[in-house]
Amino acid sequence: MVNGVNGVGAGGDGGSSSGSDTVTAAQVRELKRQRLDFFNHGFEAHQPAAQPDLSGRHCFVTVGATAGFRSLLDEVSTAGFLESLAGHGFASLEVQCGPDHSAIWERLARLDEEERRGVAVSCFAYTGDMHAHIINCRGLAGVRPAGCVIAHGGTGTVGEVLGVGAPLIVVANPTLMDNHQLELAEDLEAQNLVVHGQIGSLTDALGRIAERITQGTLDNLPPYSPPSFPVSAADRVTFFDWMVLTCYPDELAVQMLQQPVVNGDVPAVAVDDQEDNGMLVFD
Structure with missing residues (x-):
């Protein structure tokens, strides 16, 4: 299924700024070096993440390409959220930020090693291969444990994650017209297909998705076969x-x-x- 997050406008450095302050070329080079150092510390910024080690789970957060979802991004880039991830056995967090890439990169970069709780963190703006990021959250017997996708309620993204069989937390974006994502999230949770997560309590949603993984033996799925x-x-x-x-x-x-x-x-x-x-x- 085609997803709506593609490599258009990748990166968060293309904007312009105005004002009276003068930024020197040396300052620009230093900022770029710091960003490269941060990304090289974890996953490659714009490439599908490598398969997590069998001992650790992978969390992929996506907000899509058409609308920002800053409240979701702000919550998953906190020390408290990373602590909850580590407590549930997650070893890595990857965040697709859309238009808020620069701001979220800065939030993540401010977290020190202790606040990251051993969780490898990376973020990027857009991707041309959403499937590769989602599949890393699908458990595979003897290869990787089940992780978790945390996604906005876009039908394309939700449909692709459900088709793959990865555990899914759907967080409705309340700023969209008619709040249609909320209806979708509630309906799918009623069918026991997803966990409906809410801004301000995503750590609770992580706990519920961890229970589903254990109860459904999602760590031991057979290899994925496209329909x-x-x-x-x-x-x-x-x-x-x-x-x-x-x-x-x-x-x-x-x-x-x-x-x-x-x-x-x-x-x-x-x-x-x-x-x-x-x-x-x-x-």
Whole structure:
């Protein structure tokens, strides 16, 4: 499934500043050197993280590419959150920051070694390979323990993490229109598919995800196998699968013909043939 976080506008250093202060070339070089030293201390800044050691879990935080989520980023870049990660056996934290990359890098860089609690930390703005970061949080028997993805409630990101089978904490971004991410988070938690995390209490969500990992033996999953497309009718049980079908108009048409008629009405789905590409429209 295609994700919405790609390598457009990577990095947080492209902005301009104004004011009367003069910044010398030497100061700029020193700042760049400090940033490189920080990133080299942990994971590579813009590359998928290496597989964590079997003794430690990996946490990947993502906010997507289209909207900032500063409150989530601020909370995961605190000493208290890192302490909770370490307490639940996590060895590494990787944060995709979007437009807030520079600010979050500075917050993380201010944490000393004791405050990091032995957790290797890295952050970056965007990535062209979201799947590689997510898969590092999926448990694999004899290779790596299950970690955790903490994500905003974007349907593309949520669908990809659920498809991989990695433990997931969904945190709704309350600044978005109609707060639609909250409805998604609550519905998926009711189905026991995710943990609904909330700003201000993410450490509680970590505790609940740790329980799920233990109860579900998620440390011992078999190797990941990408699903075949289009998904078979027997396995098409979520809205995300119907989103995938929009790329297969012929299969979508067949499936719609097989849908039951309720009270004389066909399902409220239409196909747009202008560009030979199916488009779902829900009333």
